[in-house]
Amino acid sequence: MKFQKIVDDIYRLAVNIEDENYLFEGIWPIPHGISINAYLIKGEKNVLIDLTQDIMGFPKAITGQMEGLSLAVEDIDIIVVNHMEPDHAGWLREFCKKNTKGLIYCTKKAVPLLEAFGRVPADRAVAITDGMTLEVGEYELQFFETPNIHWPETMMTYETKRKILFACDAFGSYGKVTEDAIFDDQLSEEKHAFFENEALRYYANIVAAFSGAVLKGLTKLSGLDVKIICPSHGIIWRENPGVIIDHYKRYAEYSKGPAEREITLVWSSMYGSTKSMLNLVVETIRKHKIPVHVYQAPGDDIGYILAGAWKSAGLIFGMPTYEYKVFPPMSHVIDELLVKKVTNKKVFRFGSYGWVGGAQRDFESKIEKSGWDLLGFYEWQGAPTREDEQALVQKIDAFCEELIKFTE
Ligand SMILES: Cc1cc2nc3c(=O)[nH]c(=O)nc-3n(C[C@H](O)[C@H](O)[C@H](O)COP(=O)(O)O)c2cc1C
Ligand SMILES: [Fe+2]
Ligand SMILES: [Fe+2]
Known part of the structure; x- marks a missing residue:
């Protein structure tokens, strides 16, 4: 990949993780890859914003892109570290061995992490204060603390x-970014839909737990006139940055x-008794014109289940009793x-049991503090009868009606 100009002397330096088997953060599948973006301001003072993994x-690839701009690692005067997670700051250790003059701008909380992750002495760091500005030639940078989006030391x-x-x-x-389409206005409708899906999955996997911090951050930055958003993963928003801001606001408000x-319906079954009710449940939900996302545990990856669950107002779990408890793979999903x-x-929960059950009690105790409203459940012994089918359909009907009211 080549460096790409954003505006004037501001450039994007980027790589893609394209290995289909790579797990992002060691856990999340990224079959469509992910880009890792750094940004460079070239001028009287050269600024590198976030690095790379x-x-x-990747460091060699980014160095190569810098060379295309006639710059070497040693020429960087200011290193802005918005976030210390190694997908961005991983290169810092080697970078700072070559570049011994550049000052690192980061939050106060990032300073000990610079040492811990990068073995970079604290005296290389300038701890910013919230809202502080820094003149760099004809540019001016302003730093904003945005804690917990998604580590405590994060800033923008x-x-x-x-x-x-x-x-x-x-x-x-998520989603790799190709050179011909790095800006929102270069994307087809289909590609926009792709990145929206990938943004939701990224959000549900990486950011969701910090949604309160996201809402605070959005409020804090709402006064800024933002013409272009340059994130460290994914495309750059210059035509309509409001689109991605609105997506993130919506995701956080979920x-x-x-x-x-x-x-989102997640199901497990050992011998097929619980599974034998699956189609009936799905058909009943569809009768109410409610979209349903079906996942199996084990089988479907938790990264995908999370995205479905995050976006859905309703969750249905189908699983049998296993040693007086929730079937273990489902237990993992719930955790x-x-x-x-x-x-x-x-x-809602449904499932089969063999003798006295136990999954329902275990399920209820697991979700006690979840903020989930358990509207109902249905269990049966062994293989379901016609009466079981009818009773379950009635309960799913009632569930769907409640969900419709909840989402009105
Ligand atoms: C390893 C194992 C543990 C089980 N533990 C229980 C149990 O603690 N209580 C119970 O009522 N049934 C238990 N059962 C019986 C299953 O819940 C029952 O066979 C059920 O119909 C399985 O549904 P499925 O075919 O959807 O997996 C167990 C079955 C297996 C294979
Ligand atoms: Fe991160
Ligand atoms: Fe990241």
């Missing part, structure tokens, strides 16, 4: 003259509920949903 030859950098927001992880998405009038603070949902 130190894997797959605003270039006040061209009104560009370097937002780091905020407003980011934490306060209700989310969309949709249902992960709770870690990500999936909350304010209408919930």
